[in-house]
Amino acid sequence: MEKITREETGYGIISGEERFLSKISQLELTDDELVEMYSTMCAIRRFEIEADKLYAMGKVHGTMHLSAGQEAVAVGTWRAVRRDDYFLNNHRGHGHFIARGSDINLMMAEFLGKETGYCRGRGGSMHIADVETNNLGANGVVGGGISLAVGVGLALKLRQDEHIVVVVFGDGAANQGILHESLNMSAIWKLPVLFICENNHYGMSMEVRRSVARLPIAQRADGYGIPWKYIDGNDVLAVLETMRIASEYVRSRQGPMFVEAETYRYFGHSKSDRNLYRTKDEIESWRQKDPIVRFRRELVVAKIMTEEQAEQIDQEAQAVIDETVRFAEASPEPEVSSVTDYVYA
Amino acid sequence: MTEMTYAEAIRAALREEMQRDARVFLLGEDIGRYGGAFGVTFGLLDEFGDQRVIETPISESAIVGAAAGAAMAGMRPVAEIMFMDFILHGMEQLVNQAAKVRFMFGGKATVPMVIRMPGGSGTGAAAQHSQSLESLLAHIPGIKVVNPSSPYDAKGLLLSSIRDLNPVMFVEHKLLYKTRGEVPDNEYTIPLGVAEVKRKGKDITVVAGNIMVPRTLIVAERLAKEGIEVEVIDPRTLRPLDLDTIVNSVRKTGRLLVVHEAPLTGGWGGEVAASVASSPAFAYLDAPIRRLAGKDIPIPYNRNLERAAVPQEEDIDREIRMMAQNKY
Numbered sequence: 001m002e003k004i005t006r007e008e009t010g011y012g013i014i015s016g017e018e019r020f021l022s023k024i025s026q027l028e029l030t031d032d033e034l035v036e037m038y039s040t041m042c043a044i045r046r047f048e049i050e051a052d053k054l055y056a057m058g059k060v061h062g063t064m065h066l067s068a069g070q071e072a073v074a075v076g077t078w079r080a081v082r083r084d085d086y087f088l089n090n091h092r093g094h095g096h097f098i099a100r101g102s103d104i105n106l107m108m109a110e111f112l113g114k115e116t117g118y119c120r121g122r123g124g125s126m127h128i129a130d131v132e133t134n135n136l137g138a139n140g141v142v143g144g145g146i147s148l149a150v151g152v153g154l155a156l157k158l159r160q161d162e163h164i165v166v167v168v169f170g171d172g173a174a175n176q177g178i179l180h181e182s183l184n185m186s187a188i189w190k191l192p193v194l195f196i197c198e199n200n201h202y203g204m205s206m207e208v209r210r211s212v213a214r215l216p217i218a219q220r221a222d223g224y225g226i227p228w229k230y231i232d233g234n235d236v237l238a239v240l241e242t243m244r245i246a247s248e249y250v251r252s253r254q255g256p257m258f259v260e261a262e263t264y265r266y267f268g269h270s271k272s273d274r275n276l277y278r279t280k281d282e283i284e285s286w287r288q289k290d291p292i293v294r295f296r297r298e299l300v301v302a303k304i305m306t307e308e309q310a311e312q313i314d315q316e317a318q319a320v321i322d323e324t325v326r327f328a329e330a331s332p333e334p335e336v337s338s339v340t341d342y343v344y345a
Numbered sequence: 346m347t348e349m350t351y352a353e354a355i356r357a358a359l360r361e362e363m364q365r366d367a368r369v370f371l372l373g374e375d376i377g378r379y380g381g382a383f384g385v386t387f388g389l390l391d392e393f394g395d396q397r398v399i400e401t402p403i404s405e406s407a408i409v410g411a412a413a414g415a416a417m418a419g420m421r422p423v424a425e426i427m428f429m430d431f432i433l434h435g436m437e438q439l440v441n442q443a444a445k446v447r448f449m450f451g452g453k454a455t456v457p458m459v460i461r462m463p464g465g466s467g468t469g470a471a472a473q474h475s476q477s478l479e480s481l482l483a484h485i486p487g488i489k490v491v492n493p494s495s496p497y498d499a500k501g502l503l504l505s506s507i508r509d510l511n512p513v514m515f516v517e518h519k520l521l522y523k524t525r526g527e528v529p530d531n532e533y534t535i536p537l538g539v540a541e542v543k544r545k546g547k548d549i550t551v552v553a554g555n556i557m558v559p560r561t562l563i564v565a566e567r568l569a570k571e572g573i574e575v576e577v578i579d580p581r582t583l584r585p586l587d588l589d590t591i592v593n594s595v596r597k598t599g600r601l602l603v604v605h606e607a608p609l610t611g612g613w614g615g616e617v618a619a620s621v622a623s624s625p626a627f628a629y630l631d632a633p634i635r636r637l638a639g640k641d642i643p644i645p646y647n648r649n650l651e652r653a654a655v656p657q658e659e660d661i662d663r664e665i666r667m668m669a670q671n672k673y
Binding site: 120 | 370372396399401402404406407409410411412413414415416417418419420422437438441442446447448449450451452453454455457486487489509510511
C-alpha cells in the first residue's frame, strides 16, 4: 500500500537556527509579527488553563472543550487567512477565536453565561459567535458547521464576494456523513471553502487510528478532486505557510482545499473526561512536542526575543486573562424575564 | 384575477420574488430543466439562469445546511426538498443549526431561508414518499411552518415566507398542485400566523389544514343543505398558530373538530384541542373536542388501504354529523 507521510517541515531547532531564519525570511515575517504570534499562543494557553481553573472552582455552569496543545493550528491559520474571512468553528474553538482577534472579555463573559457575553449568555462556550465580524460561530454538533460553510461559500460565489470561508473541524467530525456531501458539493461548484481538519488524535476517547479506515484523513479529499495537505500542526510556521498557500488557492476561486493539521489536546475531551483511554506517557510525549515551547525556543535561539522577554510576554498574557475574568465576573446575568427572547427575528 | 393552479401560484411567487430581490435563489434536486419532481420550478432556469436556479446533487443534508449557511451570510435561499420525507436527512442542519442559530447567538444572527416540500398521501407513493411531517416540524422552536390549502394562499404565503427573517418550512400537498383557484394579478402577501375563516357557520367549527380544507368545504356545502352550518377555519400556518380566530369561532359554535392528514398521535390537532380546552372557549363547549386525523400507521401502497389511512370526505361528513347530533 502506498505510504502517505506528513509533510516534514525540514526546519526547526533540530535542523538548526539557520533553517529557521531562512524560513521566517521566506515567509516575510517581521520580528514583531513573530513575537505577536508567540504572544497569541500564550494567550490561548492561558485562557484554556484559566477556563479549567474556573470550572474546578465551580464558577462554570456548563461544559467546555479546551484546545491547550493545539495553539499552533489556530495562530498559524489566522496569521495567513484574513480576519474578516467567514469562519465556522467547532466545539473546541476558543483558540481559533482568540487567534482571529475576538474580544477575550466577551468570550470569557459568554463562558460564564453573562449578559455581556458574545451571545448574551445564551450559547456558552460551544456557541460563541460574532456575526458582525463574519464569525458564524462555534458549534455543539460534531461536524455541525461543515455544511453551513458550503452555504456561505455558495453565497460568496453568487455575489462575487472576494472573502473565503474557513471551517475547522476535528478528526471525529471527519467521520460524519455530512462531510462527504459537503466536500462533493463544494468541489462541483468550486466554492471558496477552506476545510481544516484539526486532527488531535481523539474523537472524545476514540483514537483516530481506530476510527478512520485510511490515514491521513486529508487523503479523502482526492476522491473529490480537492487538493490537500497533511501537516505538522504543532509547527506554527508550517501551519502559516500551508494556510497561506491554501487560502490563496481558495481565494483565487479555483475551488475548495483541505488541510489536515496533526496536533494533540492535553486536557480531556470535556469535563466528564478521566483520561482512561490514554497513558500519561503518551501525553508527556506530546508535551515534548509542545507548539509553544518549541516556537519559543526557536525564537530565543534565533535571538528574536530573550528568555526574559518570552517569560514576560507569557505573564502579560496571564494578566490579560485575569482582567477578562474580572470583567466577566462583574458582568450581570441575563434577566430571567428575557428567557423567551431571540427565538424569532 | 387570473385562474391558476396551486403549482403555478407557487411558481409565480418564486418568479416575482426573484425579480424583486437579487438575494433570492433556488436550490434543490432536478429543479432546472426537469422543473422539479412536480414541475413547480419549470421554466425558471431559462428565465433566471443557473446562478439563481441551482441544481444540487442528491444530498438533502447538505442542501438544508447550505441553505442555512447562505442565509446566515445574507442570501435568501429557497430550497426544494423533493418529497417531504427527505427533510429527515436534513434534520440535523434544520433543527440543531438553522432553528437555533439566532437564539444561541443571543439574537445576533438571522437565518432567512425557506424550504419548500410536498407532503401528503394519495399518489400511491407508499410509506417513504407520502408522509405528513408538519406536526413534527411545528414542534421545533425557531422555525415557522406554513401549510397552504389554495393557490391564493400558496402565493401570498410564499411571498411572506421568503421575506421572513426566520427558517420557514413551506409544506405543499401533492394532491393540491393541480387544483385551480383565482389569484390576484397585483402583488399581495398573506401574513404568517393569521388564520382564515374559509366558510362561515354557526353549528360547528372545523379547523382543517392543507388538503383537508377543500375536503371539508365540500362536505360543509353538502351539510348546509341539511341544515348543518359548518364554520371552516384554515390556520394556514401551524407555527405561529392563530389561536384567537379558532377560539372566537368555538365560542360561537360550541363545537370543535380538528382535521388533519398527519397521524393522530402527537399531531398538531392535539395542540389545537388542548389550547382551546384551556382557553375561555372551554365554557362555551357543548360537546367534547374531537380530532379526525391520519391513522397511526405508515402510508400503505394499495389504493383502498391508502384512502383508508387518512381522512376522506366521507369520514369528515360522518364525524361532523355525529358531533352535530351529540353522538360520540
